[in-house]
Amino acid sequence: MARLSRGFYNQDTLEAARALLGKTLVRRLDGEILAGRIVETEAYVGRCDKACHAYNYRRTARTETLFAPPGTAYIYLIYGMYHCLNFVTEPEGEPAAALLRALEPVAGADTMTRLRYGDKPLTAYREKNFLNGPGKVCRALALTRTENGLDLTGDTLFICDRPEDAGLPPFPVPKKERIIAGPRIGVDYAEEARDFPWRFRLVKED
């Protein structure tokens, strides 16, 4: 199965965050394949970014994963009850990562729905807000701190250019799409970094 190699992650974080849009994230869970098309990311760069956990190379038990080799999964607990998944970028020792913010479901939708909503009835509201947030994505993929540090070149969690690269049916890609950049969500405390246009979304053209 053709997946992104370590070399992909070993690049500038802003470039990686943009390049991840449209790619297919694959999660293997109990032999089943869960997958989604990446449609929203954010960049976090420890060297220069006060919103990054590892700003100014701050090294703690939590941020240790950000110093790992590129192509490592950085997963942390936020607000005491949700998790966020990041893809570590840049050469080892440069603490930086792309945060996964949203997916379009590609495979394993039934399982993802159950992980996210249990037996609650599916409403239009829930359909619309299925995978459009970092905590939601981690819930639907059953990712917690247990998976922190996973190697993205392994078999449990990885990224492909297209669903076919993981043996999945093709995803109907919209004819016209563009990338929208804007300020990141939830980093108002981060002084000048709050305004960095480091949030990237893949949106359909009108």
Add this chain to the structure above:
DNA sequence: AGAACGATCGACT
């Protein structure tokens, strides 16, 4: 040891 806070979400007005 204690306190403050957070890369969120869903319920509610």
Add this chain to the structure above:
DNA sequence: GTCGATCGTTCTA
């Protein structure tokens, strides 16, 4: 639009 849930991480002392 507002607000509370909930707890690990981090810093202070």
